Amino acid sequence: MLRARLLVLLAVVGCLVAGAPGTSAAAGPWGRPLPGSPTVTRAFEPPPTPYADGHRGVDLAGAAGTPVLAAGAGVVAFAGLVAGRPVVSVVHPGGLRTTYEPVQPTVAAGQAVARGTPLGLLVPGHAGCPAEACLHWGLRRGEVYLDPLSLLRPPRVRLLPWP
Template sequence: MAVGTGAVLAAAVPAAAQSAPGVRPVNYVWPVAGTVIDPFRPPSHPYGPGNRGLEIATQPGSFYRAAAEGVVSFAGPVGGRLHLTVTHPDGLRVSYSGVASIRIRRGARVRQGEVLGTTGDRLHVGVRRGEVYVDPAAVFGDDGSATVGHRRPAARLVATGVSVYRLQLRWLHSGAGIAAL
């Protein structure tokens, strides 16, 4: 974990664990097997750079599954990419972005572990409480206890060249990059 994100991560864990009075706590599981290639990096301000979720490398065609029971609140394209969001009983919203396919419609009730669709070579997973992004790793847990056969993705650093950095900057400043935020 980077030094600058420690305070935000510490603040995110209690926020993810809280639930409204009368609402039972929700146990979240990892939605896909894979390796985290870009960890949560909260921005310093609402429109600042960062990663508002986890970028997970996956095998193309892998199933991504509902992290917990909930209702599909969005399913469709945004900025030329497919996105799906599930709203959970505790108020958290989990978004699955850049997916290859969506097998479920808006308004559908889903069970934990239910197949939502397939991935490409990566899956971006974001978690929000209201409009505040929280670290998905803090929500899904660090103990690797995910059900439905999924393991906790291991974080690893991936070296990139200057050309990849320039491509990321170009994408971030394009309409597609802003739409994915």
């Protein structure tokens, strides 16, 4: 009986690690919004209350004209100017929403996008950016801001004791 449980447990863990047939577990449903491995120039700093100071996303170093990519599959909710800054926002399954700025959009609201679809081009003008240009990448579920880098980390699997 113990051996059968162990075999089932190993099969489940194997499936979690391997992913679906023909896919790479490392690829996952989410990807970086800039090609390569961009440097984080400012980390996520959640505000203590909804309207308090904080940094509601991460800033990634890039170069002007670099394609900005959809981090995951979804539908473009907004592509335009907010307070004079070009912004693209994508709604994803599960109530998640990612935002990208400053990005000169090449997509339109209502357009379906897959992970890695170009959303637009990175433009300079991000205040406090130590590089040629920086992408501010945000994530929220409902009204709660989350660290977008958490999308790129593998999920923690916790196994509970067998009853």
